[in-house]
Amino acid sequence: MDTIRFVVCGAGQRGELLTEQVLSKLPGVKVVAVSDPYVDKAEKVCRMLSEKGCDSAKVYSDYKEMFSKEKPDAVFVATSWSAHVEIALCAMEAGIAVAMEVGGAYSEEECRQLIETYERTKTPFMFMENCCFNKDELLATALVRKGEFGKVVYCHGAYSHDLREEIGYGNIRRLYRLNEYTTRNRDNYPTHDLGPIAKILGINRGNRMLSLSSRASGSFGLPEYINNNEELSELHGRVFKQGDVVETLITCENGELISLKLNTTLPTFYSREFTVQGTRGMYKAETNTVVVDGMEDFSHDKSLLANGNLINNAKSYEEYLPEIWKKVTPEIIEAGHGGCDVFEFEAFCDALRKGEEMPIDVYDAAAWMSISYLSEKSIALGGASVEIPDFTNGAYKTRPPQDVVEF
Numbered sequence: 001m002d003t004i005r006f007v008v009c010g011a012g013q014r015g016e017l018l019t020e021q022v023l024s025k026l027p028g029v030k031v032v033a034v035s036d037p038y039v040d041k042a043e044k045v046c047r048m049l050s051e052k053g054c055d056s057a058k059v060y061s062d063y064k065e066m067f068s069k070e071k072p073d074a075v076f077v078a079t080s081w082s083a084h085v086e087i088a089l090c091a092m093e094a095g096i097a098v099a100m101e102v103g104g105a106y107s108e109e110e111c112r113q114l115i116e117t118y119e120r121t122k123t124p125f126m127f128m129e130n131c132c133f134n135k136d137e138l139l140a141t142a143l144v145r146k147g148e149f150g151k152v153v154y155c156h157g158a159y160s161h162d163l164r165e166e167i168g169y170g171n172i173r174r175l176y177r178l179n180e181y182t183t184r185n186r187d188n189y190p191t192h193d194l195g196p197i198a199k200i201l202g203i204n205r206g207n208r209m210l211s212l213s214s215r216a217s218g219s220f221g222l223p224e225y226i227n228n229n230e231e232l233s234e235l236h237g238r239v240f241k242q243g244d245v246v247e248t249l250i251t252c253e254n255g256e257l258i259s260l261k262l263n264t265t266l267p268t269f270y271s272r273e274f275t276v277q278g279t280r281g282m283y284k285a286e287t288n289t290v291v292v293d294g295m296e297d298f299s300h301d302k303s304l305l306a307n308g309n310l311i312n313n314a315k316s317y318e319e320y321l322p323e324i325w326k327k328v329t330p331e332i333i334e335a336g337h338g339g340c341d342v343f344e345f346e347a348f349c350d351a352l353r354k355g356e357e358m359p360i361d362v363y364d365a366a367a368w369m370s371i372s373y374l375s376e377k378s379i380a381l382g383g384a385s386v387e388i389p390d391f392t393n394g395a396y397k398t399r400p401p402q403d404v405v406e407f
Contacts, residue, residue, distance in 0.1 A: 104372025149278030157193025186376035216243030
């Protein structure tokens, strides 16, 4: 297809940003409609498109009506987490290719429905985990694929992001996280940290996650923030189920250990704490550090501070990066999240046009999203080990390896 006719479901922060910074600029893409229950939000996005010189996009409050009337080629699902799967299922039934934003699943049934519908309809589906296209994560992946780290043994990731203001002002700004933090206690946003790790370890492609154990701290940071803020007086005294910090350990069939951390209601800087450690080396994104056996600045008794200077040598390994990061432009960097937003949508559009397999498929989505409801179950059981389903029904044993880009 020469032009991909996109519709957007959800005109909140993510939907608005990506429509403005990515979809409106991609060659061969046309946004024909935007839906949101808050019609004024959809209208705002459509006005922005018009001001940019794009053809007029229609406004809808009901995504089903939008699907029926517009008959688009693809939909970008950027609503609240709880609506993602429902909309994706409806789109696939209508033969509309799905680019679904990230979030956690609420039940195994949701994940199974997603897979069953995809397998029956064969409608293209991609899970839009942009961190899989990020420079740090792809550099580490490249080094792993080149064998620089030997056998990968341990990976760690986090979603460390102070969201107290976004959650606390949820009712005022019409955002969805407030209800999530009131009613649930789980790793509610696991895929930014898990996705790139799962790709490195070949999850669903020769490897699988077997079980997890999760524990949560008490909920102190968000109540204190809210109770000390007079603008949020209607929430004073509210009890929140969501723990400030949730940590999850995952065991894999091929012997690797994964650790994840959610940390969103305490003062902190943004970090994904991305770490890959193997038998011959490691990568640590927080300090931009690569360690390999035999390197001059490394010995077993040295810290990351070598001769008083932080070892931040990752730049010297950038020859390993995939081509997309060697040719990155300032415009791509400025489009959002340091460039990875553009790369993921280009990958979706390229696969859709060619009729090829999506780089992050429905089985990835189900496995990664399942961590949310499984962590909730484990926390409720005092950290007990919980089995992680094989959403490929055994096919992972023979599915060929696939990275999101070529190295």
